[in-house]
Amino acid sequence: MKEIVFAGGCFWGVEAYFKLIDGVVTSTVGYANGHKENPTYEEVCSKKTGHSEACYLTYDEDKISLAELLKAYWAIVDPTVLNRQGPDVGEQYRTGIYFTDQEDLEIINTSKLEEQKKYSAPIVTEIQPLTKFWDAEAYHQDYLEKNPYGYCHIPLDEIRKKMNKS
Structure with missing residues (x-):
């Protein structure tokens, strides 16, 4: 299995989409690449931890490539x-795109260059190695499955x- 972490706004929708x-x-x-150890949701929302809300994925490279992901x-x-x-x-x-395998960086950068062609403004998405990932609290996991009418900015x-x- 391969791993990648995506940050794209509220993590509930990002998770539901990739599932x-x-x-x-x-x-x-969970919470990626901040400086506070094991932060809570409230701490992350306080803007004092440096974390992004993110979704840690494992994927089967025989079924989907990193470029497709x-x-x-x-x-979205x-x-x-x-x-x-x-x-x-x-x-x-x-x-943000946070990678765990340095070999993925070339694929990520190529993808970003291709995506940039669609915009006149520069892409500001962070592309960094994953340094820390802390699981969010249990109630955040699979949130939109447990709360089907919950908020989501992604048109699922x-x-x-x-x-x-369906």
Whole structure:
């Protein structure tokens, strides 16, 4: 299994979206690349920890490539906006791609260069090695499965229809 971490605003929707994709094996929401050890949601929201809300994925490279996952990621974020996605504002809602395998960096950078062609503004998505990842509290895991009418900035119903999944 391979691993990648995506930050794209509120992690509930990012997790629900990637769980729709064949080849994604596991997903865990949490807090990436901050400086506070084992932060709570409230601490991350205080803007004092440096973490982003993120989704840690493991995926089967025989079913989906990193390039395909990156294409799916770019489809749900506005990578030109700093510290905001949808109505969510704050550094914890920044976009980010955090890798665990240095060999993935070339694929990520190539994907970013290709995505940049779609925008006149520069892409501000962080691309960094994953230095820390702390699992979010249990109630955040699979949140939109447990709360089907919960808030989400990603149009999951439209995406499910396109994917023919309910």
